[in-house]
Amino acid sequence: MKIRGCRVSAPLMQLWGECCRIVEWIDRSGEYSCIAVRGDATVAEIRECVRLHRSGQRHTLTDDPATPAGRVRLRRA
Template sequence: MQPWGECCRIVEWINRNGEYSCVAVPGAATAAEIRERVRMHRNGQRHTLEDDPATPAGRGRLRRG
C-alpha cells in the first residue's frame, strides 16, 4: 500500500443509448471484477450544459466556459 492510499482505475464506456458512464475500480481488479462492476452500475445524477436547447427542464445543468 502506498502512503497516500490504494490506486484505482477509472473505467469509462458509452452505453447503448449513447450515454457516457464511468466508475472507479481498484487498481488490482481483474477483468471479471471490472465486468461485474460495470454490469452492476446504475446511473446517478446527470449533468448537462445549460445552454443546450434540447435539454429537458429539471435536469442538473452546468454552465459553459
C-alpha cells in the same frame, strides 16, 4: 448489457497509498458513465461493476449526422 465503447485507465496512485483505475463506457443508447475501481481489479470484476452500475449523474451523447465527427467515441489512451 451491450456497450458501444469502454476505456480503463492506467493505475492511479492515491496520496494515501491506495491505487485505483477509472472505467468509462458508452452504452448503445449513447449514455456515458464512469466509475472508479480498485487498481488490481480483474477483468471479470470490472465487467461486473459496469453491469451493476446504476446510480450517479447521467449524460446522454447523441449521434448527430450533421456534426463532422459523426458518432461520439472515447479517445484511445
